[in-house]
Each structure stands twice: as structure tokens, then as C-alpha cells.
Amino acid sequence: MITFIPLTGFLGAGKTTTMTATALALQEQGRKVAVITNDQGVELVDTKLVRSKLDSVAEVTGGCFCCKFEDLVEAIVALVSSDDVDTVIAEAVGSCTDLQATVVRPLRQYYGQDMVVAPLTTVVDPLRHLAFARAAERGEPESDLSYLFRQQLTEADVIAVNKLDTISAERAEDLLDSLRKAHPNARVVGYSAGTGEHLGSLLQAWRAPATNGDVRLDIDYDRYAAAEAQLAWMNQELDLTAAGDSFDATTWARTLLEDLSAWALRNDAVIGHAKITVELADGDFAKLSLTESGAEPTLDRAAASAPTGGRAVVNARVACEPDALDSAVTQAVAAADRAAGVTSSATTPVSFKPSYPRPVHRLAPAGA
Template identity: 30%
Template sequence: MKDVYLFSGFLGSGKTSMLTDVIRQLKEKNLKPAVIMNELGKLPFDSQAVEKDIPLKEMLEGCICCSGAEKTEAQIQSLLLDSDFDVLIIETTGAAHPVEALDAVYSPLFADKLNVKGIVTVADSKLWLHRETLTPQVRSLFMEQIRHAHLLLANKTDLLTEVEQGQVVYELQGLNPHAFILQTTNGRVPLHLLEGLKATTQADKADIVKAPIASLQLGSRLVEFTDVEFSQEQFEDWVRTLPETIYRMKGYVPIEGIKNPMLFQYAYGMVQWLPEYIKMPAKLVIIGENVGSLPVIGMN
């Protein structure tokens, strides 16, 4: 399986500086990185920082967590088929919500080939101290990126006094007590901290895997349905039993009387079914908190 890191952080926080330094460390360990870079504009400014010998996919004029989700799946599929790499780094735009960005990475077509290690968020320490100057919507996004990190970089600490540095760490810990917080300049993070992140993907073949995902807010679970079918009503009845901490599901569900598993999507309480004209693998990806202990329909 390929390790995957999702780099998150607000505009100008230092994600690309972190990316180039992590790439350097990976190459020093003779690990081959690949990069998917998402930029909101028409020009790939940040991707110019990636060396020519590294497999790179660019997504311009769109957010990875909005209309770009299907494009992201295609880019990952292309990398898996055509490129030789050990580690995949996905750098999101500064406008990406981390939960939705993580969702865009998961696809039942290749979820069992990727080991998503977690979200690494870079936070501009000075901006954090002046967050009240942001509009409510922007401030909310800024805080959500921090809240859902598995590893959190309090960046640009060289611009703060010691007292301010201590205030930033204290307040960030209050917002996200689960993440390891590292004070940084220029987004420099030791590779071993990334490698030590817990994998967030579990795969079910027949029974529920009860191992908890320790210290992570967000996790995912890949469920494979074998020799079982449901009615849409049965499946939606199960969906209604889910806690609010299940944010997203997508995959292909075998439905009684229908030849091919149907494409199923769930996001924040909304359900969507679409017919499939080719036989897709009956797999479902569940994204949320405490997914390891979630009873899944059809799993004994």
C-alpha cells in the first residue's frame, strides 16, 4: 500500500514550503514521492516548486473538495497505473475544508491500495493571534482546518515573542487536543513525525474490526459486501441509525433485484442513489469519527 498525506492549511500558511522540505527528506531516504497539487487559479504557481523528476498531477481552477472530487479520483488512479512512487502527498488549496478534502481522496476503486496516514495542517501563528480580523466565514474555515488536523504545525513562530508563542500553542491545544503540535519556521517538519501518524483506513471482509483509531479525530473504514444484498429501504434505515459523527460515505451497494451494485453517496444527512451500467466492486468507504466501532449493515 502507498502512504498518503494530505497537506492542509490556510492561504499563505506555508504548505508549499513544507512540501518541498518533506520531498527532500523522502528522497534522502530513497523513497519516491508523488504529488497532487490543487490550486484555485489558472496558473500552477506552487507546482513550480516540485522537481521535474517527481510525478505531479495538477488541478487548476477548482477546489479538491468541491467539483474536483471526481478529478482527484482520476488523478490518483492515473498515478497508481502509470507512476512508480512510494508516498503520495496531496496539497489542497487554502480554501479547502479538511473533511471534504479527505473525502475526495477516498474511492472504493482504490481505497485498499492507499494507506491514508492523516491530515497535516500548517497554521500561520501570527494570523491565529489576529484571527478576529477575518470575516466569520473565513475564520470558521481557518479554525476547521486546525480542528481536524492529525499533525499541526504552528508555523512562522519566528515572527512572535516567546509569550505569543506560548499563547498560540495553548490556544491551538484547546481547539484540537488530539493533534501533536509542532512549532516551526518555514514549515520544516521532521519526516519521522509524519511517518508516526496512525493509518486511518481499516478494511472489513466479513467481521467488524474493533480496533479503535487512537488519538485521531477523523478515520475511515472500507467495507466489502460479499454474498449479501439489501433493499434501498433497508440500507437507508441503517443510515438513519448512524451518529452525527459519520460525515461521508460513498461506494457501490448491492441492491435486491438490480443487476449491478448502485452508486451510493451520503454527506451530512443527505442520501443519493445512482444506477451503474457496469459491475463495480461492492465496496463502501465510511468517513467520520470512531468508525472502527460502528456496527455496519450486513457485517456479523
């Protein structure tokens, strides 16, 4: 019997880090674990990093799990058949919701004889949650993005508050308490996927029965689509060539994200996330990420070598128009080229807005 562990949560919450950290922890317990990444586009930065740490990795691209349900099932079957896995962890697109009805229940109904579906887990960034909460406290009308975030919390069996190391212990406890009061049908756990602190509490929550499976999400799909359409999505590849003997891949990527971060702050553009990998000829790579306008990039992996060239992949999800994101990234690439002594050429410039979500299945709770 296969165990399937579904993760959801807003962009930048740390789903990929959570997925990787828990997969490694489960492997230490003797489980054979595979993971599945998911995105509206193709060429995923996260997949490269995950494959550097785990053997069994698959992608579902070009749409969320609900709209690519058959692709999700095919990915699970392929991983189990080829790698003999017993546990699959899958992270949904960060702008996706209504997963109980469109993914969890269909998997249980149509594949329950071969698969145990673990409680649906919503991963939460505490700073993002506090930002949405402060807007509500000020009496501001609920934005479409905040509406989507709230729906992700409402349908969760487990609310997994990640990155607790980024706030004080007192604020962390207050946040956990407020989430428990607001969502009494969910188990609320706090941890840090980056440091591993309290990660065991999340693993334990997955072993408990689902508590919120009968929830019937009263979701306005027009508003859901509007929330996704607020974000411009860019997946871009660039070929990099050093002007001299070599260049620093980390400096190039850091400069690009710093420039994009400053642009977003000036233009009041919410960054869902922005991630970059720079792949080198010898197989080494650097990865950096950004989850907040005006913030400093996070170094997820540094490249050890000094290359003469490489291939960069940029994934950016920003609340702006696609042409504005195209312009901002073009400007940021130019700044990175100057800082690192690089000549770059874009091979696939792509910015877009997601299409209207049309799930393959949408099942009501049993008995409803």
C-alpha cells in the same frame, strides 16, 4: 501500498513550501515521493517552483479536491503508474475544509486496499492565527473567513504550525500550548518549512495513527460558500518585453507585489496570498510571494539572467470584489512596468469568485 498525505490550511500558510520540504526529506530517507498541487483556477505559480525541485508533480485545477475527487484519484494513479512512487503528498485549496468527510474517508473506504491515508494535516501561519484570535478577544463577531479557518483546525489530525522562525520562542511556545488545549484530539507540532528547523516532528506525526478521524464536522455549507466568495481569485498571464537591452525580472515582480500590498492596506482588503513567477526564455524564472496586506514581498527564487522578455503568471487571492482586484492588479502592473523598463500585455485577464462547494462524496464517520 501507497501512502497518501493530505494537507490543508488557510491561504498563505506555507503548504507548498511544507509539501516540497517534506517531500525532499522523505526522498532522503529512501522514499519515492510525488506531489499534487490544487487550485480553483489554472496556471499555478506554485507548480512551477515545485517542478524546479521535484521530479514527480501533478495538478488538480478548476476546483478543490472535494469537488474534483475523481481528478485527484486519476492524478494519484497516473503518478504511481508513470513514476513508480510510493508516497503522494497533496495540498488542498487554501479556502477548502470538510476534507475528512469529502476526501480522507472516501479514499480510505474506496481505495483503502491500495492506499494508506496519513493523518489529515492543517498547516497554520502563526501570524494569521494570532490575527484571528485577537479579533475574537476583542469581541468582534466571527467573520466567515475566521469561521472557515476554525473548521480547518477542528477537523485536523495534525496541526502543523509553520513559520515559527517569524515569531519569538516565547510566543511560539504559548501558541503551541493554546492550540493543544483548544484541540486535544489533534497532535500539534511546530516547525519552519523555510529553514527546515523541527521538520522532523511533522514527519514523525505522519507516522502515528490518525487521532481525529471520527470527527463529524458540523459545518454550514452556506457559510462555507460565503467565506470562499469573500475572496476574488485572479490567475493572469502577461507577456513582458524589455524597453532596452534587458530587464530585472525580480524588480518587476517585487514592484507589482509592493503596489498591490499597499493598495490592500489602504482598502482594508485581506490578502490570502499573491504570487508571481516570471519565466524567461532560457528556462530560468523568478518567484515572489505576498501573504499579508502592507507586508513586504518574499523572494522565493531570483532569476540569474537578465532577459529581453518573458512570461509572467500572477496568482492573487484577495478579499474584495473581482473588478476591484482587476483594477488593483492593472495599476500594479503599470507601476512594475515603469520600475523595470518593461512593456507588458495581458493574455488572460481572469478574476472570479469560487462557485458553491458541491463535494462528490461526503461520508460520515464509521458507525455514525
